[in-house]
Amino acid sequence: MIIVYALGCLVFNFERLLQARADPREPPLIPHRGIPFIGHIIGMFWHGAKYFQLLCSEKTNYPIYTLQTLTARTVIVKSPTLAGIVQRSSRSLSFYSMILEVTKRIIAFDEPTMRIVRDNANRENGDYGLMPETHDLLSNVLGPGAILNSMSSIQLESFANMLNNQGFLGDGVCTSLMGFVKNIFTTSNALAIYGPENPFAMHPSLINDFWNYESGMIALLADIFPAITARKPYLARERILKGLQEFVEREHYKKASLLIQQRVSINLKHGLTTKMAGNAELIMLFGILGNAVPTTFWLLANIFSRPALLTELRQEAEKAVTRKDGQKEAVIHVNVLKTSCPVLVSTYRETLRAIANLASVRFVLEDTLIADKYLLKKNSIVQIASGVIHVDESVWGPDAASFNPRRFISTSSTNSEQFSTGTAAVAVGEQTATQLPKNVPSAAYRAFGGGSVICPGRHFAQSEIVGFAALVLLAFDVTAEDGGVIQLPERDDRRIPLSVMKPMKDVRVRIRKRETFEKVRWGLEL
Numbered sequence: 001m002i003i004v005y006a007l008g009c010l011v012f013n014f015e016r017l018l019q020a021r022a023d024p025r026e027p028p029l030i031p032h033r034g035i036p037f038i039g040h041i042i043g044m045f046w047h048g049a050k051y052f053q054l055l056c057s058e059k060t061n062y063p064i065y066t067l068q069t070l071t072a073r074t075v076i077v078k079s080p081t082l083a084g085i086v087q088r089s090s091r092s093l094s095f096y097s098m099i100l101e102v103t104k105r106i107i108a109f110d111e112p113t114m115r116i117v118r119d120n121a122n123r124e125n126g127d128y129g130l131m132p133e134t135h136d137l138l139s140n141v142l143g144p145g146a147i148l149n150s151m152s153s154i155q156l157e158s159f160a161n162m163l164n165n166q167g168f169l170g171d172g173v174c175t176s177l178m179g180f181v182k183n184i185f186t187t188s189n190a191l192a193i194y195g196p197e198n199p200f201a202m203h204p205s206l207i208n209d210f211w212n213y214e215s216g217m218i219a220l221l222a223d224i225f226p227a228i229t230a231r232k233p234y235l236a237r238e239r240i241l242k243g244l245q246e247f248v249e250r251e252h253y254k255k256a257s258l259l260i261q262q263r264v265s266i267n268l269k270h271g272l273t274t275k276m277a278g279n280a281e282l283i284m285l286f287g288i289l290g291n292a293v294p295t296t297f298w299l300l301a302n303i304f305s306r307p308a309l310l311t312e313l314r315q316e317a318e319k320a321v322t323r324k325d326g327q328k329e330a331v332i333h334v335n336v337l338k339t340s341c342p343v344l345v346s347t348y349r350e351t352l353r354a355i356a357n358l359a360s361v362r363f364v365l366e367d368t369l370i371a372d373k374y375l376l377k378k379n380s381i382v383q384i385a386s387g388v389i390h391v392d393e394s395v396w397g398p399d400a401a402s403f404n405p406r407r408f409i410s411t412s413s414t415n416s417e418q419f420s421t422g423t424a425a426v427a428v429g430e431q432t433a434t435q436l437p438k439n440v441p442s443a444a445y446r447a448f449g450g451g452s453v454i455c456p457g458r459h460f461a462q463s464e465i466v467g468f469a470a471l472v473l474l475a476f477d478v479t480a481e482d483g484g485v486i487q488l489p490e491r492d493d494r495r496i497p498l499s500v501m502k503p504m505k506d507v508r509v510r511i512r513k514r515e516t517f518e519k520v521r522w523g524l525e526l
């Protein structure tokens with residue numbers, strides 16, 4: 001077999017033979033030059049998401065192209081126009097047919113549970129079934145409204161309580177920046193969403209376990225004797241699953257947010273065991289924390305490594321502060337940050353542009369012609385190459401590769417460009433943060449994916465990340481341990497992403513209350 005393969009590679013290029021047989025309307029194939037069928041797999045493992053960019057030479061700079069591997073035909077989309085069409089074609093290009101198989105491995109769902117979740121997942125037969133019901137619940141509950149506000153308020157209050165800790169006075173604390181964010185976000189999100197009897201409150205060592213699990217998710221996904229090959233994340237997952245199963249079995253979810261009460265009820269109603277309903281919460285926890293934590297890390301790193309930007313943001317964020325009790329209490333209002341602090345909001349969006357390279361992945365359920373031109377064959381996988389689109393100069397301009405905190409600002413002539421759904425009117429000529437810079441198509445900003453499965457947590461994420469960053473930058477000095485300006489770490493773009501990019505290495509920081517505000521107690525409100 002190996003000899004036939006080697007001869008085949010030498011004499012013909014197997015992948016080119018396939019290209020000759022393909023329907024001419026299929027996106028052009030980029031064959032692997034050296035190792036047919038497995039070369040692209042090695043390339044993706046070796047280079048991570050950057051591989052899609054490396055493949056595009058002058059000759060192969062196609063808006064959409066095909067990669068053939070042993071097991072699959074993968075279509076890579078790097079034109080925003082085509083990305084928009086792909087994400088709108090949710091009937092034939094399915095998110096769930098891809099994601100459910102991945103989820104099964106990372107949260108250890110058993111086969112009976114998979115039969116329940118796969119049933120009518122793509123609404124083939126109407127609006128019934130566990131996945132359609134869960135999808136609608138998440139879009140409703142996480143959309144702007146009372147339930148979202150109630151979760152955000154509890155979470156913001158918890159951030160403020162944790163940051164008012166006396167330990168930050170004087171010389172402050174030396175810590176890892178990522179560890180600092182992980183600890184506060186895990187504790188506060190768990191309280192806000194999973195209630196006072198959440199697994200992390202009941203068993204605090206699970207915070208560490210969750211992040212050990214998260215850093216080994218790719219190894220668990222590979223699923224090759226994970227108890228041996230991915231022992232640390234595997235054991236961490238065992239402990240978290242036990243905590244989550246206990247959360248459902250002892251009905252602690254009845255004291256959680258309405259989001260979790262309804263999620264667990266839907267899962268049990270559709271026949272999941274209490275054990276599997278516990279496992280299901282692990283993927284939700286990953287959705288809640290997996291992107292928000294590294295994004296907050298990068299936002300803080302981007303701000304505190306640029307002293308001029310920090311000074312500007314401190315002045316701007318003061319607009320959102322009200323002072324009480326003779327200056328002893330300062331409350332930051334997140335809705336004011338969203339509407340009146342364009343540089344902060346723009347820095348948040350630019351941070352995401354720089355780190356969000358997670359491909360939107362879809363499975364082709366039936367032959368689909370897009371843009372009247374490209375045929376996507378049944379059973380292929382489609383990946384929208386977010387990382388490539390986010391640095392495309394023809395979309396973002398000549399400075400696409402650099403960090404521009406003001407990229408998402410416009411001097412508005414109407415209030416229609418305003419970023420947030422806030423209520424404040426914008427005067428003509430005033431600066432606002434925009435959803436997108438002028439002439440950039442909406443599908444080119446890929447941080448939250450798009451189409452019918454666009455991230456439902458994006459409103460929640462914006463409030464928590466922008467609110468937390470505002471409190472930290474107003475109340476604290478975050479420096480290198482020796483007191484100098486922190487260095488922005490490099491992005492680890494070789495890692496296969498399941499979330500936004502991580503740094504190559506963590507940043508050690510000293511966090512201490514700013515002298516002028518040592519006696520101030522901070523609050524964070526919507």
Ligand code: HEM
Nearest residue numbers: 287288291292295360447448449450453454455456457461
């Ligand atoms: C900066 C933070 C976040 C980023 C960058 C992010 C990004 C994404 C992306 C790229 C997708 C896939 C969309 C697609 O393939 O088109 C997604 C889906 C999802 N996200 Fe987020 N997310 C964030 C925060 C959150 C939060 C805080 C929550 C929950 C509170 C959440 C819940 C979800 C859920 C449930 C889905 C699946 C949607 C579905 O099944 O229809 N995300 N997110």
